[in-house]
Amino acid sequence: xxxxxxxxxxxxxxxxxxxxxxxxxxxxxAFVTRIRARIxxxxxxxxxSGWFWQGLMAASLATVLAGWGWSRxxxxxxxxxxxxxELLDGSRPGADVLLVAMTSEER
Amino acid sequence: MxxxxxxxxxSRASRGDAGAFGELVAFHAPMARRVAYTVLxxxxxxxxxxxxxxxxxxxxxxxxxxxxxxxxxxxxxVVNAAKDLRRRRRVRSTEALDHVAAASRDxxxxxxxxxxxxERLKAALATLPERQRLAVVLFDAEGYAQxxxxxxxxxxxxxxxxxxxxxxxxxxxVLESVKEEWDE
Numbered sequence: 643x644x645x646x647x648x649x650x651x652x653x654x655x656x657x658x659x660x661x662x663x664x665x666x667x668x669x670x671x672a673f674v675t676r677i678r679a680r681i682x683x684x685x686x687x688x689x690x691s692g693w694f695w696q697g698l699m700a701a702s703l704a705t706v707l708a709g710w711g712w713s714r715x716x717x718x719x720x721x722x723x724x725x726x727x728e729l730l731d732g733s734r735p736g737a738d739v740l741l742v743a744m745t746s747e748e749r
Numbered sequence: 750m751x752x753x754x755x756x757x758x759x760s761r762a763s764r765g766d767a768g769a770f771g772e773l774v775a776f777h778a779p780m781a782r783r784v785a786y787t788v789l790x791x792x793x794x795x796x797x798x799x800x801x802x803x804x805x806x807x808x809x810x811x812x813x814x815x816x817x818x819x820x821x822x823x824x825x826x827v828v829n830a831a832k833d834l835r836r837r838r839r840v841r842s843t844e845a846l847d848h849v850a851a852a853s854r855d856x857x858x859x860x861x862x863x864x865x866x867x868e869r870l871k872a873a874l875a876t877l878p879e880r881q882r883l884a885v886v887l888f889d890a891e892g893y894a895q896x897x898x899x900x901x902x903x904x905x906x907x908x909x910x911x912x913x914x915x916x917x918x919x920x921x922x923v924l925e926s927v928k929e930e931w932d933e
Contacts, residue, residue: 651895651910654917655889656924657917657921658890660866660867660870661870661874661889661890662891663866663867664866664867664871665787665890666783667779667782667783667786667792667795667796670778670782673800674771674775674778676800677774677800677803678775680800680804681767681770681774681804681807682767684804684807685807
């Protein structure tokens with residue numbers, strides 16, 4: 643019999659073994675296999691999730707850059723077209739002078 | 750598994766090595782299931798809680814301080830998972846406890862020695878308050894130090910000592926009576 647004094651700090655080996663036997667549960671390997679599968683699955687999902695967010699950020703950045711590039715070229719084209727139409731219209735004073743200056747510069 | 754092996758595996762696992770964590774699971778699963786059972790007193794619930802504990806530990810392993818011991822850290826997570834599950838399934842858990850306690854009180858086969866030592870110890874454990882159950886199982890069966898148990902359960906070390914003393918006394922009575930029967 644073990645020392646049942648409250649001051650005894652050592653584990654009761656005999657009782658400990660009896661408790662472990664009493665609480666032993668069946669299907670240990672199946673349990674471990676299930677947990678390992680869940681962990682592998684979760685690790686894979688975390689990996690995919692990481693790639694998903696990186697991909698999403700890259701796609702967002704590409705969309706913003708493409709939008710910025712498109713709007714810039716569209717604005718330039720609009721300005722060029724409006725200047726050209728104003729000059730070709732010829733109704734505004736000095737337009738002919740400006741048009742001659744521009745065409746002579748291009749030459 | 751030596752402390753060094755465990756520390757190495759825990760270190761690898763903390764860097765995201767699922768295989769290393771799987772080895773830790775394989776080694777600690779029997780203990781985690783026993784400890785979860787100590788709280789829940791139902792095998793299915795104990796498995797659910799142990800599984801939840803392992804998955805929570807895997808989620809948190811990146812934050813694990815590899816200078817600390819892995820085993821108490823893991824077992825604290827398992828104990829918390831079991832307590833959470835017990836709170837969620839309190840009714841079912843109470844029924845299970847009543848069932849075991851009733852079996853120990855009313856089963857006429859008990860006096861005839863038909864219940865084996867394991868069943869009697871489980872029945873005796875079921876009569877103890879949860880904290881005493883955990884203290885005596887973690888200390889005597891699983892080999893944790895009283896200071897580690899105190900940290901795990903969030904109670905003073907003196908309380909652990911007292912719980913181990915009272916829990917052990919109740920279980921020892923059962924063990925001794927079965928041994929006497931075997932001797933007769």
